[in-house]
Amino acid sequence: MGIKLRNDKWQADVSLTEGKKTTRLRQSFDSKTDAEAWIAVARQSLVKGKPVPQVSGSTTNYTLEKAARRCYLMHWKDGKSEDKQIQIIGQLERYFGKHELISSIKTTAIDDYILHMKSNNSAGGTINRKLASLSKILRQAHEEGKLSAMPKLRRQKEGQNRIRWLTHEEEELMLNTLDSWGDQDMIDAIVVSLDTGVRASELLRIKRSDITKEGLYIGDSKNGYPRLVPLTTRARNTLEIRGKTSHNNLLFDFQVNWYRDRFDRLRNHLDLHDVVWHTLRHTCASRLVQGGVPITHVKDWMGHKSITTTMRYAHLAPKHLQVGVSVLEKSSDNLSDNS
Numbered sequence: 001m002g003i004k005l006r007n008d009k010w011q012a013d014v015s016l017t018e019g020k021k022t023t024r025l026r027q028s029f030d031s032k033t034d035a036e037a038w039i040a041v042a043r044q045s046l047v048k049g050k051p052v053p054q055v056s057g058s059t060t061n062y063t064l065e066k067a068a069r070r071c072y073l074m075h076w077k078d079g080k081s082e083d084k085q086i087q088i089i090g091q092l093e094r095y096f097g098k099h100e101l102i103s104s105i106k107t108t109a110i111d112d113y114i115l116h117m118k119s120n121n122s123a124g125g126t127i128n129r130k131l132a133s134l135s136k137i138l139r140q141a142h143e144e145g146k147l148s149a150m151p152k153l154r155r156q157k158e159g160q161n162r163i164r165w166l167t168h169e170e171e172e173l174m175l176n177t178l179d180s181w182g183d184q185d186m187i188d189a190i191v192v193s194l195d196t197g198v199r200a201s202e203l204l205r206i207k208r209s210d211i212t213k214e215g216l217y218i219g220d221s222k223n224g225y226p227r228l229v230p231l232t233t234r235a236r237n238t239l240e241i242r243g244k245t246s247h248n249n250l251l252f253d254f255q256v257n258w259y260r261d262r263f264d265r266l267r268n269h270l271d272l273h274d275v276v277w278h279t280l281r282h283t284c285a286s287r288l289v290q291g292g293v294p295i296t297h298v299k300d301w302m303g304h305k306s307i308t309t310t311m312r313y314a315h316l317a318p319k320h321l322q323v324g325v326s327v328l329e330k331s332s333d334n335l336s337d338n339s
Contacts (some may be wrong), residue, residue: 003035003036009029010028011026012035013025016043016046062101062146063101064098064099064101064102065093067138068092068093071136072086074140085133089133089137095116096113103147105134107151110131110152110154114127114156124158127156128158131155134153135153138150163286164279165286166280170270171283174270175191177266185254186262186266188241188252189203189252191234191238192235192239192252193277193280193284195232196216196284197229197280197285197288197301198218198281200278204250207249209249211243214230215228221303225303229301263277281302285302285313286313286316289313295311298310
């Protein structure tokens with residue numbers, strides 16, 4: 001019976017000889033304390049003829065990096081939000097430290113993280129998305145016995161933030177700048193995104209066969225339902241040209257974070273710091289509503305799961321209220337004529 005340090009693990013050995021029969025057991029642990037505790041229990045179990053407890057996993061030295069990696073492989077790898085979750089995991093590791101023990105991330109530490117994000121003017125929705133990822137990591141560690149208790153994560157209020165969309169002047173400036181840089185791929189990606197409202201993940205999955213006479217077929221959507229998006233002339237021309245020149249079936253076969261690196265360069269160059277890639281999707285929806293497209297039609301176009309999401313844009317069409325005024329005026333005129 002003994003404990004040895006081998007390959008950064010504490011190896012515990014226990015044995016019991018009864019007559020000519022010798023029973024030997026061996027387990028590895030992250031800490032010497034865990035190894036010693038197991039030996040004591042295992043020895044007594046052997047003597048009393050009871051089952052030896054299995055190792056459920058040591059909490060010592062179980063870091064945020066290990067917990068995040070396991071959660072990523074279990075829940076996010078190859079999923080629709082994989083790229084976003086990789087980004088959030090990186091942010092969490094930079095703030096807390098990748099080697100921080102998962103057991104050290106308690107309520108107070110999380111509150112400090114929330115205050116840190118608030119000091120950087122992060123919106124409530126942004127904070128909540130990062131807290132949701134952290135919660136999933138902590139929850140899995142807790143369920144696997146690596147975390148004794150779940151800390152409290154205080155969800156933030158999400159206000160009705162102003163929707164940022166591009167003006168036609170800003171769009172022209174962005175496209176002209178990209179043209180001067182010779183970045184046709186980014187021009188094509190922006191044009192298709194603006195005129196269809198597809199998400200970045202949907203853009204990357206567009207195939208030649210998705211371009212139909214009726215429009216652009218989005219088969220793998222965030223809400224789980226396919227949809228058919230009508231195409232403007234310039235969006236159709238862009239997709240058809242890429243379909244003829246693309247080296248494979250994917251029309252936008254870009255590397256991970258392609259839009260982040262190249263789009264960041266563009267918006268920083270033009271001082272459009274409040275513009276993100278998702279602004280292109282907001283722009284499409286805003287222009288549809290401003291142009292008088294019924295809100296229910298916009299919902300189907302954008303692929304929103306709930307009309308509540310689409311209703312964020314409803315205030316952009318105040319002119320529709322004038323219809324109500326004309327109806328009331330006609331009613332008043334009829335009453336006057338009958339009096």
